[in-house]
Amino acid sequence: MAEKKNMFPPGLVSNLQSALASRNRAPEPDKPESDDPIPAASPDPDAAKCPKPVVLVTNGDGIESPGLTFLVQALVDEGLYEVSVCAPQLDKSLSGHSVTFGETVAVTSTDINGATAFEVSGTPADCVSLALSGALFSWSKPLLVISGIDKGPSCGHHMVYSGVVAGAREALLCGVPSISISLNWRKDQSQESDFKDAVSVCLPLINAAVRDIESGAFPKGCLLNVEVPASPLTNKGFKLARQSLWRSTPNWLAVSTNRGANFMSNQQSLGLQLAQLGRDASAAGAARRLATQKKNLVEVESVGVAGKPEFNKVKKYFKLEFLVKDQDDADEDLDFRAADNGFIAVTPISVLPRIDSDSQTAASDWISAALNITQ
Numbered sequence: 001m002a003e004k005k006n007m008f009p010p011g012l013v014s015n016l017q018s019a020l021a022s023r024n025r026a027p028e029p030d031k032p033e034s035d036d037p038i039p040a041a042s043p044d045p046d047a048a049k050c051p052k053p054v055v056l057v058t059n060g061d062g063i064e065s066p067g068l069t070f071l072v073q074a075l076v077d078e079g080l081y082e083v084s085v086c087a088p089q090l091d092k093s094l095s096g097h098s099v100t101f102g103e104t105v106a107v108t109s110t111d112i113n114g115a116t117a118f119e120v121s122g123t124p125a126d127c128v129s130l131a132l133s134g135a136l137f138s139w140s141k142p143l144l145v146i147s148g149i150d151k152g153p154s155c156g157h158h159m160v161y162s163g164v165v166a167g168a169r170e171a172l173l174c175g176v177p178s179i180s181i182s183l184n185w186r187k188d189q190s191q192e193s194d195f196k197d198a199v200s201v202c203l204p205l206i207n208a209a210v211r212d213i214e215s216g217a218f219p220k221g222c223l224l225n226v227e228v229p230a231s232p233l234t235n236k237g238f239k240l241a242r243q244s245l246w247r248s249t250p251n252w253l254a255v256s257t258n259r260g261a262n263f264m265s266n267q268q269s270l271g272l273q274l275a276q277l278g279r280d281a282s283a284a285g286a287a288r289r290l291a292t293q294k295k296n297l298v299e300v301e302s303v304g305v306a307g308k309p310e311f312n313k314v315k316k317y318f319k320l321e322f323l324v325k326d327q328d329d330a331d332e333d334l335d336f337r338a339a340d341n342g343f344i345a346v347t348p349i350s351v352l353p354r355i356d357s358d359s360q361t362a363a364s365d366w367i368s369a370a371l372n373i374t375q
Helices: 010-024 066-078 124-132 156-160 163-173 193-215 257-262 266-280 335-340 357-370
Strands: 054-058 082-088 107-112 115-120 144-151 178-183 222-228 238-240 249-255 287-292 298-304 311-323 344-350
Touching: 054 066, 054 124, 066 082, 066 115, 066 144, 066 178, 066 193, 082 124, 115 124, 124 144, 124 163, 144 163, 144 193, 163 178, 163 222, 178 193, 193 222, 193 344, 222 335, 335 344
Parallel strands: 054 082, 054 144, 082 115, 144 178, 178 222, 238 344
Antiparallel strands: 107 115, 222 344, 249 311, 287 298, 298 311
């Protein structure tokens, strides 16, 4: 079998290889003490004074998701890090890089063994931004932010929707190295224990990243988006990948008015009730008539103000789902294809605004011509 070319940064490769080797290395009882630069029997008295590096964990699936639970427990069990958690209270896996502005965000301490943890009534970007603000934790800045492990792929154009990638991206925008991790979940095939396996195969990468961040060898200006294959323990190894154009297909389903009402959050429901009270008590004395049509999934609201004609508002309810479709691109270096082929795909993602030269030239020519600008 041809040897796979390794395209990771040299420092990261070196530490990753060391981590993998240390897990399989047999003890050498007869090794002379002079060969060991650090005497095993004489621990450094200053070691206890050295604070552990801080690792902040967030995700998109919510603080009670198994991916985050297994990841935090593994990091705590390593005993190498001070683990802090700041994650959404609810599932925000498709919130993208949205933030909560103009509304109050509730933060509640929660119990995760060995970690300082908070759940936030906001998005992953909210969680990371708040954690890095200095308002929650005693530390000033974590060494690394890990977002995940989330359920389902977050590669290709799906990164635009992805909450787990947004958590890592927010950290990068704030100048903190970050990694986002997703499990390529397969319906009717994957199970919860796969998250635990995904953690075990990603730990060498995490440990190597921490060491290289401390030494200054970790790549700057990008986050690493990691896609773990559906069967983590049978993976074919790490593979440097490129972001693809993969995107699951949005599918909007029309639902009945009765079901539509159930999709409202408590805050939305309360807001509607308060708005209703405001309308009923308004000085204008608005005359309001609500008529619900049972057919065609349509709700018609007739609103009229004294002296003005009534008009009808047509209200419909829809629910969004994403359908996975087969991709024709056979390039094995693309993120989704590498994961589908059983590799742990690692894709560097930059926040720098980049555009290919052909698109730049075409846009420049069009703008110049359309607006009569001399270049």
